[in-house]
Amino acid sequence: MQPNLNTVPMKDWGLGLDEFVVISGPCSAENEDQVVSTAKAVAKSDKVKVLRAGIWKPRTRPNSFEGVGEVGLEWLNAAKEATGLPIATEVANAQHVEVCLKHNVDILWLGARSTVNPFTVQEIADALKGVDVPVIVKNPINPDLQLWIGALERINQAGITKLAAIHRGFSSFEKTPFRNVPMWEIPIELKRLCPEIEIICDPSHIAGNRDIIPFIAQKAIDMDMHGLMIESHIQPSIALSDAQQQLKPAALVAMAAELKLRQPESTNKEFKNLLEEFRSEIDELDETLIQQLSVRMNISEKIGEYKRDNDVTILQVNRWNDVIKRRLDMAKALGLSDTFMNKFLAIVHEESIRRQTDVMNSTVVK
Structure with missing residues (x-):
């Protein structure tokens, strides 16, 4: 509400x-x-x-x-x-x-x-x-x-x-x-x-x-x-x-x-124009991220179906530990913090597990 x-x-x-x-x-x-x-x-x-x-x-x-x-x-x-x-x-x-x-x-x-x-x-x-x-x-x-x-x-x-x-x-x-x-x-x-x-x-x-x-x-x-x-x-x-x-x-x-007091807005026209350019770039990148996350979750569902049909558990700790290490290494090389990436990967993994669980609990239509 x-x-x-x-x-x-x-x-x-x-x-x-x-x-x-x-x-x-x-x-x-x-x-x-x-x-x-x-x-x-x-x-x-x-x-x-x-x-x-x-x-x-x-x-x-x-x-x-x-x-x-x-x-x-x-x-x-x-x-x-x-x-x-x-x-x-x-x-x-x-x-x-x-x-x-x-x-x-x-x-x-x-x-x-x-x-x-x-x-x-x-x-x-x-x-x-x-x-x-x-x-x-x-x-x-x-x-x-x-x-x-x-x-x-x-x-x-x-x-x-x-x-x-x-x-x-x-x-x-x-x-x-x-x-x-x-x-x-x-x-x-x-x-x-x-x-x-x-x-x-x-x-x-x-x-x-x-x-x-x-x-x-x-x-x-x-x-x-x-x-x-x-x-x-x-x-x-x-x-x-x-x-x-x-x-x-x-x-x-x-x-x-x-203390350096700041304002939420600026009247400087050049500042506003450049800020809008940056924000437009972020909007485009966010849209791409969301689209790619959707693709990733669709693949997770397919993995869930494959695991279900072959009686394999959803969680495979060794695989996930390997994913975390490789992603963190890559993120560090690109200047992203471990704290941010750990939170991001945890959220993505949680949603992936949820999707696979839903698939596991669904009825297989022959």
């Missing part, structure tokens, strides 16, 4: 936001001085338009620091008064929503652990009915695009039109350089299915390590994201949560100044 969302762009939220927004502040509000000092420091960047801080922290293990609670909202408002920045925090249930509204929080966000549960999302959506407050929704922990879209739809159906999404990466059992694997293809598909939804990237949670935050931030901009949420702490080494992924405010300001 095609999503149908009714949303307002961030620049029209009435908070003085630009078309590109940086949201920054500590992972957790720890005390008033920490919140206000961090806010004043990050506000030195003209790109930082919103102050963030966690008030309630959903933690994996009990007895960890789980946030200061409602008093933290008073500190956030003190920081807002000192800097003029709108304030944002995470809500995980209806009570959180009510407390935030009482304290005039400007933006609410749903965390990844909430988005993964439709019951939680619906509870929050019900608490938001009749309210005009911006809400941003993080992707679920697991790479499930439909869960992400479903959460956005639930909030939107509650009457919230000031709505955006946050890409914060996805959990993985594989060891990677990231805390949460970016899987850029998922937010890209969200943009394709829901072009009206603006997406903010959260490099802090993707990285889990402050050293690679600038790389992820620029990558997000290059992928036409509409903003960044980056954690910053006045003394990250003693932070009570996620110390490794928080930047000092001075580092945040310096990084923001170095």
